[in-house]
Amino acid sequence: MPIVLAVLAAIVGIALYVYLSILAFIFIAMPLSMVGVVLGLLVGAGIALYRATAVLVGTDQDTPVRTPAEVVAGKLAGRVPARQIRRDFAWPNYFFVQVRLDLWRIGLRSAATVEQMWVNRAKEVVGWDYRVLLCIWPLLLAALAFLLGVAAGNVMILLVLVVVFGLVTGLAWLLGLLAVGLLRAFDHAWQKVFRAHASCPRCYAVTDLPAYRCPGQHPRQGRHADMDLHRNIRPGRLGVLWRVCGCGRRLPTTVLRASRVLSAQCPTCGQKLHKGAAVSTDVRIPVFGAASAGKTHLIMSALVALLRAEPGNDTSVSLADEHAERMFRGYARTLDSGGSAPKTDASQQPIAVTVRMQDGRRRWPLQRRRSTLMHVFDAAGEALSDPVQNARYAYLDNARTLAYVLDPFSIPGIRDSYAANFTEIFAAANAAAEHPELSYQTTAQRLRDHGVRTKRQRLAFVVSKSDLLARLPMDDPPGTGSTPVRSWLIDNQLDNLVKAAERDFDTVAYFLVSAMGTTYEGGAFEPFRWLLADEPVRMPDIPTPEPPAPLAGRVPGSRAAESSADPAPSPGPGRGSKP
Amino acid sequence: VKTDQPPSHRASRAVLVLSVLALGVAGVLLVVHFQLIDRLVAISEDLLNHARRSVAAGR
Numbered sequence: 001m002p003i004v005l006a007v008l009a010a011i012v013g014i015a016l017y018v019y020l021s022i023l024a025f026i027f028i029a030m031p032l033s034m035v036g037v038v039l040g041l042l043v044g045a046g047i048a049l050y051r052a053t054a055v056l057v058g059t060d061q062d063t064p065v066r067t068p069a070e071v072v073a074g075k076l077a078g079r080v081p082a083r084q085i086r087r088d089f090a091w092p093n094y095f096f097v098q099v100r101l102d103l104w105r106i107g108l109r110s111a112a113t114v115e116q117m118w119v120n121r122a123k124e125v126v127g128w129d130y131r132v133l134l135c136i137w138p139l140l141l142a143a144l145a146f147l148l149g150v151a152a153g154n155v156m157i158l159l160v161l162v163v164v165f166g167l168v169t170g171l172a173w174l175l176g177l178l179a180v181g182l183l184r185a186f187d188h189a190w191q192k193v194f195r196a197h198a199s200c201p202r203c204y205a206v207t208d209l210p211a212y213r214c215p216g217q218h219p220r221q222g223r224h225a226d227m228d229l230h231r232n233i234r235p236g237r238l239g240v241l242w243r244v245c246g247c248g249r250r251l252p253t254t255v256l257r258a259s260r261v262l263s264a265q266c267p268t269c270g271q272k273l274h275k276g277a278a279v280s281t282d283v284r285i286p287v288f289g290a291a292s293a294g295k296t297h298l299i300m301s302a303l304v305a306l307l308r309a310e311p312g313n314d315t316s317v318s319l320a321d322e323h324a325e326r327m328f329r330g331y332a333r334t335l336d337s338g339g340s341a342p343k344t345d346a347s348q349q350p351i352a353v354t355v356r357m358q359d360g361r362r363r364w365p366l367q368r369r370r371s372t373l374m375h376v377f378d379a380a381g382e383a384l385s386d387p388v389q390n391a392r393y394a395y396l397d398n399a400r401t402l403a404y405v406l407d408p409f410s411i412p413g414i415r416d417s418y419a420a421n422f423t424e425i426f427a428a429a430n431a432a433a434e435h436p437e438l439s440y441q442t443t444a445q446r447l448r449d450h451g452v453r454t455k456r457q458r459l460a461f462v463v464s465k466s467d468l469l470a471r472l473p474m475d476d477p478p479g480t481g482s483t484p485v486r487s488w489l490i491d492n493q494l495d496n497l498v499k500a501a502e503r504d505f506d507t508v509a510y511f512l513v514s515a516m517g518t519t520y521e522g523g524a525f526e527p528f529r530w531l532l533a534d535e536p537v538r539m540p541d542i543p544t545p546e547p548p549a550p551l552a553g554r555v556p557g558s559r560a561a562e563s564s565a566d567p568a569p570s571p572g573p574g575r576g577s578k579p
Numbered sequence: 580v581k582t583d584q585p586p587s588h589r590a591s592r593a594v595l596v597l598s599v600l601a602l603g604v605a606g607v608l609l610v611v612h613f614q615l616i617d618r619l620v621a622i623s624e625d626l627l628n629h630a631r632r633s634v635a636a637g638r
Contacts, residue, residue: 052599056592058584065584091584094591102592161599168598172591244585 017134024138032142040149044114047150048157051109055102063105066097068246071238072227078237083267089227089246090238095172097237103165107158114154118147180235187234187254191278194536195400198277199284199375200266201323201352204394209234209255210264210278216249231267233258255279274320274354274373281372283535284352285528286396289405290432290439291381294464296341297515298405299378300331301524303355311540314360320373324353335516340430346380349392353378359538372537374528381432385439390446397452401531403460404440404501406489407432408469408478413492418472429468437497444504458534459505460527461498463489467514478512485510507534 054060066075068089074080076092092098121143125133133140190196191208198210211231218228227246235241235253242250252258255278264273274280287295306317307328319325334341344350352375359370375395383389390396408414409431419426432439447454463469463478463485470477478488489498489510501508515524525542532539 053596056596058589058592091588094588098588099591099595102595160602164598164602165595168595239587242587244587248585 021138025141029138029141032139033145036142036144036146037149037152040146040151041153041156042149043146044150044153044155045157046153047113048106048110048154048161051113052106052157052161055106055109060105060109064101066092066101072246076237081232084231088230088232088238088243089222090230090251091244091246092237093176093239095169095176099165099169103162106161110154110158114151117150121147176240179240183235183240183254187256190256194279194281194370195283196279197282198264198266198273199282199352199373199395199398200269200271200273201321201354201375202271202349203266203269204398205266205268206282206284206398207267208278209267210259210273211267211270212251212258212262212264214245214247214249214251215262216245216247218247222247229265230262233262274356276356276371276373280356281370281536283372283374283401283532283537284377284395284399285374285401285403285531286377286379286393286399287403287405288379288384288396288439288443289381290385290407290410290434290436291343292430292432293381293405293407293410293439294515295381295405296344296378298403298462298464298513298524298527299353299376300335300341301515302528303328303353303376304332304335305525306355306528306540306542309540309542311542313538313541315538315540316358316360317540318356318358320354320356323351324355327353338516344378344380346382346386346389350377350379350395352376352395357537357540361538370538372532372535374532376528381434381439385434385442387442387446390443391450393446396443396447397450399457401458401460401534402505403462403527403531404443405462405464406436406440406494406497408463408465410434410436411492411494414472422472425468425471429465436494437500440497440500444500447504454504455506457505458507458531459501459509460531461485461501461508461510462527463510463512464515466512467516469512480512482510485512 051060055063068091070076071087071092072089074086076087076097080087125140188208197206197208199206209232211229212233214228214230216228222228230243230245230251233243233251233253233255239253241253243253244250252261258264259276259279264275264277265271266273287299289295307319309317311317319328331341355374355376357372357374361369377393377395379390379393384393396402407429409426409429410433412435415426415431419431444454466478476488476491478485486498489495509527509530511523511527511530513524513527526544529539529542529544
């Protein structure tokens, strides 16, 4: 009987508990849960917004940041061209990588907070007595609803943030890509139209993209590691209109703008490049020929004449660097004293002598003044004849224009006819020993071996030492102008050489030059004037020399007429030409 | 506050904050806008009913 009564009491008790529980569920748990969910949603949203604010305002000190050092270490997506070696030491664009890190940080911090709330509540409840749990479960249900609300609110706001961040980032990418494309295209178009390149006077590398050194504060070890050197200043991942160097200095991104304020360097050898490199029209003129053909004299006389002339227009001419100034002083001293140029050292790599021609016109305010850098390369004839040495003369590969200097006293016919009777003149001429054809072919073959398309190049064919040639009593002296000089060469059994030059090169013009003068009247500048005529260069307005009288009949010993170069030699039959 | 990052990062983050705020304000305005429309519709219906009743009463 007591057992029955006990069972009955238990059943009644359970029934009463269930009845009360149902009432508690309906009248306590449900309303409280509804309130809990709403509160939870608000709290969850608040947590996400708080975390987002902390990360975006910068009070969250542990937000991962993609630093310039990490960029250098290769922690930035995308391929790095081999010539760039590594990415530059600069801050990456925020919308390229940092926005993703920030969003990830917001998500992680929010999730961690919500997770902590769940874990803490669970730990508390697990420690409770089961009788307490049986009594207050409706309240626990409300707490559970609150926590679910927190999680849901958190996720909702995170999703909203993902959408907003995604839209803003997408818009930034769209505008950024458009701006990058336009800026790069403008840079490229400028370089294409004005034939602007940066050429290194020492290692002969030619590039459209010099390296630029940041003028900001860099530690010494950073400078030693070239951390201040920006090898790819173009717009891109590290900035669209500007980039911020790792030192904090703001740098312009395009070559056109960077060239105004930054110092350019050769990306291959680190040699400092000329101001305006890769923005100025770049003309490289290698001068080749046999040893003692008169190459250095031609360059000396042409440059001294160019620098000393007073242009009739507002184009100014100046020496572009210290080496050029030093060389020019030597040239001027030699020519003024009437001496001869010292023999070019065959063991030294030739360094370009660079002249800047600056157009003074400015058609509208802020217009960039156009300038031209003319690099003249003079290598020793012996070095040019040596295939091992001339293989290192990469400037020959990158030139659109070349000048070949022929010593008329090295022509076998002239030598055979006059050398015996005019030893004094031949001694003064210091005639080249090498046959003209051999000296030409050595360089032409070198160009072919290195895959140079000579058919795209122009050649100024210069016959030098005309002042001494005038002293020979020739029956058929060379006339003035390109065509007569060409005919004279053919008449002197150099038809193979003429044919080879005209076959190899796109355009050939012939000049007869004396390189003893120091003014434009000497005519030594005329081959260079002709070579520059095909370039987008505004030439200084220097008068062309008066055509001298025919050579024949001159008084032997006179050096008054220093040149018989055609003032404006028309390429004439030389153009692409067949004789 | 982190100060070592470039100003462009701060500016970009400010753009994001403003975008989120703008979205929130737009959401609130949208809700207010729809509630206002609902209210105006209710007032219009009240006036219409009042007019109908007046017509029916011959006044």
